[in-house]
Amino acid sequence: MARYTRRTKGALWASVLAAALTLGVFGLLTAPGAWAADKEIVWAVVDDLSGPYSATADECLRAQKLFFEERDYKLGPFKVKFITRDTELKPAVGVRRLQEVIAEEKPVVVTSGCSSAVQLAMTDIIGKTRGPIFWTDGWDTRLTGDLGNRYTFRWASPNYTIARASLSAFLDKFPDVKKVICIMLDYAWGYDMYENAKAVLDERKIHVMKVSYIPVTATDASVFMTEAKQSGADAYVMGLYGKLFGIGLRQAHEFGLKSVMKVFTTTGTLNMLRGVGCEALEGMYLGDHWNHAAPNPWTQSFVPKYQQKWGVIPGDYAAKKYFEAQIMERVIEQTGSADPKVLIPALENLGELEGPTGKERMAGWYHQIEHNFLLLEGKACKNMKYSDDYVSVIGGGMIYPKQGEKGFDFDRRKDPL
């Protein structure tokens, strides 16, 4: 049997080391493309997956799943790891889940939900952790205003626009409205919505007889309906969402409000309309970010494929999330990078876009995609052509904050990354 001397052993180890180094250098030099193609990025959805807004979160998730399945979970040269976390509709939980995801998964993009309180808390964290890129669906104006940051982007219109565009269009249609009574959610979103609605009403010298704030936990709005009916107002301006949207509109119908005044609600998504039903919606006016029947190429392409995949017509949340994913795909392909420091300037410089509402634009200075916000009118049941044909588009507007206005005196592009 051969005996290995110390010298032989040393020579053997030196050979192994040399071979390993050679292979390593050779591999690095000859396969950079393969290296990049195997690189994975994380796309995280931190949304209100349980609780009263789960239908909305479900719609957002479906749109993103559709997007990624179409692309075999690839974005540009990167493979995508798609993960989800539940905020449970609680700001503290949303923050914790976001922090966990950032620490454990290091996502390039986080998309999130619509609850303003949760979104404000999460946006604050994103600012402190300096990333990742955060697409919020909250409507609180401050999310892309003075409480925003260089990492947060939004397609959904802020309350500033929701109140101004739809309410202005409504008041243009009904110039006889001189006094209104308002009901808003007793919640961050509700206060912001009223502030913006009040600005429109004050501009037109319309008298606000009373504004009531209904608790988010309320299960009944009959108290407010009775009061409104007795008030003698020309219009009832409602800023309600979720379960209370359904309760408010249904009870407004049952208490005969439409027979004595116009009923207007600042916004209502397709899921909420489904719960209320055509009978109650008939003759009511509401705003929305998007409508599935919009006659533009983006919508005409998106709606059939979503419907084919999920068997249901998409609402505006699905449209938003799909379009946000398309925007991210565009900048990743354009830059070839998944580094937020590279992607964010690219997002800010997007300019004009063809989006869910037609011609849209990225206002890079405050990270908001500006687009038309719609005014809709509820159809009579007998006029519905299909089961989700609840409304007609009768107007809208593109009214967004101007740089320099209160709460918007900044340029995010000047903030360091």
Next chain:
Amino acid sequence: MFNLAAVLAQVFNGIQFGVLIALLATGLSLIFGMLGIINFAHGSLYMLGAYFLWSVMQAIDVPGKFWIGLVVSFFLMGLVGLLIERFLLRRTYGQPEVYAILITFGLLLVIQQGVGLTYGTIPLPLSIPAILKGEVSLGLFKYPLYYLFTMILGLAVIFTVWFFIERSALGAMIRACAEDPETASTLGIKTRNVYTLTFALGAALAGLGGSLHAPMIGGLQHTQGGEILLISFIVVVVGGMGSVRGALLAGILMGVIRGLAGLFWAPASEFVLFVAMGLILLFRPQGLLGRKISG
């Protein structure tokens, strides 16, 4: 804004809402009073009753499907209550109370998520039957006919339950089992069957409350039931645990307080219920019609 018609209308609203809550609270009170179980799943049973009504109305297309659905939902919820008591809660008798609390809390989550998975998360609309649409004039103000109907039906059901408990032979057995189950058993009363019946009745009442409330809320959602459960607990405590009349009285009282609070300070309309509960319990710890707790 504060004219007589407005105030009267709010009082009427309060009574209507209070009767609806009293219907739920009656079931909860029966279960607690007779079985000593705090049923955290009561809100989910309320929600499930509404979904059963919707399912029946989708399954059949005949005139009067709402009424058929209401009756079928009531009995289906009774069956659900029977199964819950027989196969889950019966195991906790004689055990520490926390076991029953945990089981009912777990049931709340299971029923809620089960309904969400089965029916989806999109709100489901439920219409008022044609015969009950429109408003009726009550002198100074007009009131929705369906709301008036739910008030009258709710009062009739609560009265029937009270009469059954207080005046019928079976009701006497229920009261006997609640007072002294051992003695009741030695007298030949099948206490386990009585408990099953009581829980089934409580569940059926919760389901009926949910079914009646469903057309008023603009879309069924699997997460509804949480907030109404809280108000029901308040009514049970204020009325007196185990007292059907107490549940009705407290329900109406809380409903009116809530309605008038909404007129003057809307954000406090839910909060004021807790304040009222605190004040009442300060002077009557046993509740309005509950039995005095001896020292």
